Amino acid sequence: MKNTLKIKREYWPEITNEPHFIVELIYEGCNISYDDIYFSDLNNIIDKLDTLEKNRKGSVKLDGGHRFVAILEATATGGITIHFQAESFPPIFPGELKLKGYFIVEGEYTPIICGDLIKLFKEGKEFHI
Template sequence: MAALRRIAIRSEVWPELTSRPHFDVELAYEGCRVNYDEIYFTAEKEIAGQLRDMRRSRKGKVILDGGFQFVLTVEMQLTGGVKLCFRTESGIEFPGKRILEGFFEVEGEYADELLRGLLNLIDEGRDFVLEAS
């Protein structure tokens, strides 16, 4: 039985501290589970613009950079599909160092839905969830 692979990203805003959203990331990948809260992506507005361009052109690569703890790279493939590559690294609270890298591949017929989901996360704060087996 194949392990469930899942990524969930939720947006949260604490208006009493800042108007800038932070993101909670839950990742299950090949038996490993990683959770991060308070991930801040660099340049959310630019990311949204790049995702819109990618949706129109079906070309390119967009990086959601959450610092050393979490980076998600969204890349269009020649097949029309999308490849989501991630890299996580444990913080100082973890004894030792844990780095997890992997990817999710989404076929071309679902590419627009995936890109729209990422845009909804950045623009509207809607949850983004991707599951694969």
């Protein structure tokens, strides 16, 4: 089984004008998914992603609250490491599941990952790694 992270943008216009995100995470045999993650200050995230891609320094936090957080952090080689933390609670999982892990992105793929996340937030294009 391949480790993957997928994020889709959706709207609930009858509830709010803010987009919510569907997050599906498969990591080392564990599956966690959410249909209602909100990231605050999307314009700031977009600006930081653009800066990270251009300068290859610093980090960007995608803060979805206590259930899902991802941090994109520049590496010395020009790549990025995507650290994540996800929590699942009943009835999705029989008990409580806390999952921490990371995805390593080589330098030549950094613009693709940052660009795809920017397209997710701006245009709603699905992101996956």
